[in-house]
Structure formats: C-alpha cells, structure tokens
Amino acid sequence: MLEELRKRVFEANCELQRRGLVVYTWGNASAIEREKGLIVIKPSGVPYEELSPEKMVIVDLEGKLVEGNLRPSVDTMIHVYLYRHFEKIGGVVHTHSLWACAWAQAMKPIPCLGGTHADYFYGEIPCTRALRPEEVEELEKNTGRVIVETFEGKDYLATPGVIVAFHGPFTWGDSVEKAVFNSVVLEEVAKMAAATLTVNxxxxxxxxxxLEKRYQRKHGKNAYYGQPKDA
Amino acid sequence: MLEELRKRVFEANCELQRRGLVVYTWGNASAIEREKGLIVIKPSGVPYEELSPEKMVIVDLEGKLVEGNLRPSVDTMIHVYLYRHFEKIGGVVHTHSLWACAWAQAMKPIPCLGGTHADYFYGEIPCTRALRPEEVEELEKNTGRVIVETFEGKDYLATPGVIVAFHGPFTWGDSVEKAVFNSVVLEEVAKMAAATLTVNxxxxxxxxxxLEKRYQRKHGKNAYYGQPKDA
Amino acid sequence: MLEELRKRVFEANCELQRRGLVVYTWGNASAIEREKGLIVIKPSGVPYEELSPEKMVIVDLEGKLVEGNLRPSVDTMIHVYLYRHFEKIGGVVHTHSLWACAWAQAMKPIPCLGGTHADYFYGEIPCTRALRPEEVEELEKNTGRVIVETFEGKDYLATPGVIVAFHGPFTWGDSVEKAVFNSVVLEEVAKMAAATLTVNxxxxxxxxxxLEKRYQRKHGKNAYYGQPKDA
Amino acid sequence: MLEELRKRVFEANCELQRRGLVVYTWGNASAIEREKGLIVIKPSGVPYEELSPEKMVIVDLEGKLVEGNLRPSVDTMIHVYLYRHFEKIGGVVHTHSLWACAWAQAMKPIPCLGGTHADYFYGEIPCTRALRPEEVEELEKNTGRVIVETFEGKDYLATPGVIVAFHGPFTWGDSVEKAVFNSVVLEEVAKMAAATLTVNxxxxxxxxxxLEKRYQRKHGKNAYYGQPKDA
Known part of the structure; x- marks a missing residue:
C-alpha cells in the first residue's frame, strides 16, 4: 500500500540524518495521502540503519494503525493533529536539532533578524506555550493542539514551522521533501539568530x-527566484 | 578469557571515537561480568588505531590485573569503585567530551531544561564536589568515592551519569553499549543546555x-516509546 | 562561448559548497571577461548536484541574458553593479555563511582584531547601511549601489569584501578563484572575531x-610571503 | 639531506591539516637536527596538496637557506629563535587554529580550568605582550624574542606552548610529532576554556x-599514565 509514498517518507527520514539534524532516533518525518486519508510515518525508536520503506507505518487520520508490523513514531498523534487542522500540508517533520531546541527550551520565538530567515519564514517563528499539568496525560495530542492554537489568526503556509516549548521544532510543507527542507532551514536560521545576538x-x-520584499521575491505571485518551473 | 566481552568493550571504545567524543586517547569504556567479578577495560594511552579486542585488559573487583599484557586505563579504579557500589550497572564510560567538561570545569550540574534531557536523565545531571588536598594521593579511588557520595539518596539508574568537578563526564548503564549511548546523550544535553542559556x-x-511525563513515556512501567521488544 | 570561463565559474561554485559556506543553493559565484564585457554566473536556484559548466549563464554588463537556457542568479544585478564600478575585479562571490551573516544581521562591521584578518583585509570589513523602503523595489541593483557607496574613499582591492546589512557577505578578487578564497577567509575572520569577543x-x-606590517608582508611591494612566482 | 626528517616534517604538516587546525596554508611545522644545527621547515604559501618531503626546506640556526628550491615559511625566524633559546626542543608548530587565536586576539592567557588542561600544560598558557612599533620591522625575529621573554623564569617544557598577542599559538616538544600533539591539545583546551566561561x-x-596531581601522574618521575615504554 502506498509504495511510492513509503519510499519518499523513508528517504525523507534518511535525509534528516544526512543533514545532521538527528542524533540516534530523535526525529520523524511523515507524509499524507489526502484522498485516502492515510499517513505514512517512521516507526518508533528503530535505528536509521535498520529502516527501509517496508518498515514505514501507515495510520489513518485518527492515528489508528492501518498497515505495518511496527509501532508508529511516539509523536504520531502530533502529526495526525497537524494534518487534520492544517489542511493544505502534505508532510510533517520533527527533530531535536540543536539550535531549534535551544530556542524552544529558552521559551522564545526565533526572531526574524535577516534575509536568510525572511526568504523562507514570513516573520518570527513562534514558540508555543508550555503544556499545563492537566494536558500531559495526552501529551502528543495536546502538543498538536497547542501548535494549532499558536497559529490561530496566522498563515501556517507562510510560516511553515514552529518550536514547541521545552521540546523542539516541527515543520511542514506541501510535501514531505519540503517539510525536510524547512526543517534544515529552520535550524540554520535558529543558529544564525543565536550567532547574531552573540555579536550584538x-x-x-x-x-x-x-521582510516583505525578501519573502515575496521567493514566494509572492511575482516571485522571480529560481527557474520558472519552480514557481 | 571473556572473548565476547572483550569484543564488545573494544567496539564500545571505538564507537566513542566515531561519535566524536574522544580526542587522542582521552576516554575509556569498560564492562563487567558480574558472575565472575571480572572487568574488561581499555588499556592506558594506546592509540585507537592500535586497539584490538586482544589488547583489552581484565581486572578484578579490587582493580588487580587478571589478564593482559598492558596496563589498564589510568582511570580503572574509578570504574572498579562504581561497579562495586552501583550493583546494577554492567558498563561504564568516561570521556573528555567538550560540553560535559565545560559544565564540569564550571562546577555546575547540568540543569534539565527540556524534553531531550528528560527523555534519558530524570532531572539535573549532578556535579561532584572537588577532591580535597588529602584525597589526591588516591585520585582515582577517591573520584569513584565522590561520585558514589553524590548519588547518596538518588537513583543512579534514573540518572545514569555524572560530571566530576574539574574533570569530566562518567556514564553507566546495564551494558557497555548503553553506557556509550548515555555518554553521547549527556554530551548532546550538555551542549543544548549551554546553547539554551546563550539564547536566554x-x-x-x-x-x-x-519531566515526569517525558521520562515515564520512555522508562516508566507503561512506557510506550520504541518497539515492544525494547521495553 | 567562454567555455574555459564557464568551467572555472562552475568549479568556483562547487568549491563554495565543499568549503561549507553554502546550504542548499544559497550562494553564487561569477567571473567577468572584461574585453567582451560578458559575465558568467550561476543559474538561480539549481541544486549543486545538477550544476555543470554548460548550465552557467552569460549576461552582459546591463544584466541582459546573452547565452543560456536558465535564469541567472537572483543576485545577478548585484554582481553586474560591482563589475561596473569596481573595474579591477575579475570575480564576485556571495554566500550566506554563518558568521558573516551574523555580523551582517548585527549591523556591525567586522573589526580587525588580529593578524589573521590583517593578512587579507586591510582593516575592518565594512557593513553597508540598510536599504530604505523606496530602494527595495530594485533590491538587487540598490544592494550593488550601497556596496559601492560603502567603499567611497576606500580601496576595494585592499578590503576585498563587505557585509550587506541584514543580508550577508560579498567578496571579490582579480579572479573568481580569488573571490572564493576571500569568501572563505572572510568567514574564518568573522568567526574568529566573534570567538575573540566571547573570550574578551x-x-x-x-x-x-x-596591521600595516601584517598586510604589507603579504601584499606590499616588498611582500615576502609565499613563493616569488606568487608575488 | 636529512631524508628521514624531511618525511617526518612533511607528515607533521599534513597532520595539522587532517586535525582541522589549518585553513589554506595557515600553519607550519619544523624539526631540528641538533648535531648538525639544521632545521627542516615547510615552504611558504604552498598548498598542502602540492607538498611533498622533497619540498621541505632546510635552513641553519641563522635562518640561512641550506637546501631547497623554495622559500621557507614566512615564520622561519620565529622557529629559529625558539630552537636557539629552548635548547631541549626538537620540533615547533604554528597554526591559526580558531580558539587559540581567539585567546591571542583577546590578549588573555588561557587559564587552567580543569584536568584536561593540566594533563599537558602545567598551569595557564601564557600570552605574550604585543610587539612595539619599533619591533615590527623584524616582525618574525622579535616574535621569537617576546616568546622567549614570556618564558623567563618559567619551564618551557612543562608549558610547551604559548599564544602570541594578536597572532596565534606556537607549540613545541622534543619531536615535531609531539609539537603537533601539543598543538591539537592547546586548541582543545582553548575551546574548552571558552566553553567553560560561557557556562560560568x-x-x-x-x-x-x-593541578599538581594531574600533571605529575602523566609527566612526573612516578608517572603512571600510559604504558611503561611511554615513560
């Protein structure tokens, strides 16, 4: 089932490791097949060198197992929650990358200090509020909930990522590949912001x-970055 | 003697180098065979490229040489002391990894600032007191002693590592592989805590x-991280 | 057309990636053939692994496409502006390297704190002023303009680089290879300056x-660094 | 001439690059044959990939060329000065490694904050005074002079390295291999000290x-680190 998507999700997870965003098994990427309402996600706690497309797990939009012999990622309910509420996204990524986690543990949004940031995120990357004691029993579902809460009144496509308080970054995109891309960019931007504040x-x-100009030249309707086919 | 364990200890030492925790010969990993009361440990000051399973040294629980042509690690008496007092551990690792040493030289415990930390260490990673002048003659034995002293009233399995004042990190686990894993995690967590405080x-x-929820979902009796066989 | 120069510009762009100055497609190198008034530059947004000498784009000194099937770099007008006003340069490089961007986002020139800096840049590396609202419509051209404005009364050969406020570094040299070299040096110097201020x-x-002595022993008329053929 | 020593000096220079201490040509290692009063040193400004044992240059204790077709390192007179005044050393190394340069540019000695430092350097690593205007004409010779001046009344074997104000680190040892080793250690220690002060x-x-115990267990007459043959 969903053979092609399994391969892409497998590759996306491997790419996270190649890019240095993941230590041990600390990350997960997923993709959704919207028509069927099915999500392909990494299994929980399996070392990267043992992963394969076949080991990817398929769940539905309730988070229920549809296909696979392994438990899905412990963060599956966060992915599910995001797919349900951010209806235009096709992929979700979570890592424990160093600088994104530093900002998350610092409980501070990542401020937009320059063009590298503005090229991909339209303004600061928000930080969620912390979960309350009564919310921890359903930790994962409520993590999804506070992310969505954080984006109330905001455009989740123009700011395709968030840092979860005390936890780390989540990113998304129209595809799982784009979600991985945004994950790499978010870490670069988080590191660059910290470096900037060290200097000043x-x-x-x-x-x-x-901000307006930088973002629009890449993403606006008259965007002129890249090749026409990319537009 | 202990051929299989020699191989594992050799591999564990090599893994420390591959993970970037060790410069030159600045690290050592050991494992214990509890029934025989024998410890397999890296020899002192031998370059990693010259190590082999055969060169591992075997000592008893007094630290006396049982088998091997080489001197055991200079820190052997610390390992021995830990095996004698922490009876449920099967492996011990010491490195001079950068950020763990930074906290140790700073004489500060590594504070638990987020989920990455809480996933593996149940609260702050303590820092021992410094050795007193009268304690330096038996430097290694007394280093073992202050580590054990630091854990009085604490659960050494829930916090499987420590930083020794002015020195560096020691970690342990039910196996030498787990001790290596905890050593990698401790360094990541030490780096992330420093990065966090830079930002805020x-x-x-x-x-x-x-803290409670994060730790328990991985280690509690109803843990649900990873695959059932891992539990 | 300009087959040899295409190869060199291709190689220069690859070198930026090998040196770790570029994430994804965030950099561009170009060279000029002065006699013909033609500039060879990287195409916009094409992944490095898909680049080849044939894909380099040729534009004239107005920035108009002369040869190539791809759009030239989004920053082409900056390169063009520099070639027109800095008449002795043969190559230009732009990256988003971490520490150079940190200083640029900090809106601070990179101070000359030691000999490594003075060996290649004669004094501080200036930071441009920020573009004003009325200047963003022609973002790239005006970026070129503020760079040139920044060097009024200064010797752009003795300080072969600049950081553009809120953006990042541009470097140049008599060849594209030298511009790449200066780009690597600028990043090292930017990192070293930040590290220095961390310590003090x-x-x-x-x-x-x-400053005078260090710069002159490498670049003065009695320079004695390197081999005679280099002089 | 000195074929064996040429090979060792060549290898030592390559090792500096492999260890990440050198960008481009920013480093040099040399060794002395004391009986003949001859020094083998890297040529100036030659890319590492073009180096070979044959390209090493031989100079005498006045710094005069004895054998070789290339100019010796621009820092040759510093090496020469050190060999003449530190009579027990066999090798000298200079690099522009990041953190050692940061301390040098900060004009601060590297404080001894823990055991990693004390294992190899007996106390703080001093920083020279800056050269005065009247000293820059003979920049290299006077750099040697201020290093020796800095060690007046100190044991240059117990502290086998220094940082030169506004410049960078020099290390030495009884062999060129040991000088390289000390160069790697000095950089680690410099980085660890900066990291420590970030944390506290x-x-x-x-x-x-x-300090006493750590240094003596490795270097004292009853040293017990490493294997007996190392003593």
Missing part, C-alpha cells in the same frame, strides 16, 4: 519593508 | 509535570 | 603598526 | 593540589 544583543531585526 | 540566561527549566 | 568583550583590536 | 563566567579554576 541589540540586533535591530529585519525592517518590515525588507 | 533565564530559561525557566522543564516543569515537574513535563 | 573588550579585545583591544590590532594596533595600526601591526 | 566565574569558573574557579583548577586548585593547585589537583
């Missing part, structure tokens, strides 16, 4: 007119 | 209800 | 007599 | 009784 704790932040 | 010197630290 | 926020900066 | 700006520094 009072860095002014990217002015609005530059 | 007033990072609040992980609330108790999240 | 009041680092005094390189005294004038040492 | 008031790190207390290694107490004298621990």
């Amino acid at each position: 704790p009072h860095a002014p932040g990217l002015p609005a007119h530059l | 010197p007033h990072a609040p630290g992980l609330p108790a209800h999240l | 926020p009041h680092a005094p900066g390189l005294p004038a007599h040492l | 700006p008031h790190a207390p520094g290694l107490p004298a009784h621990l």
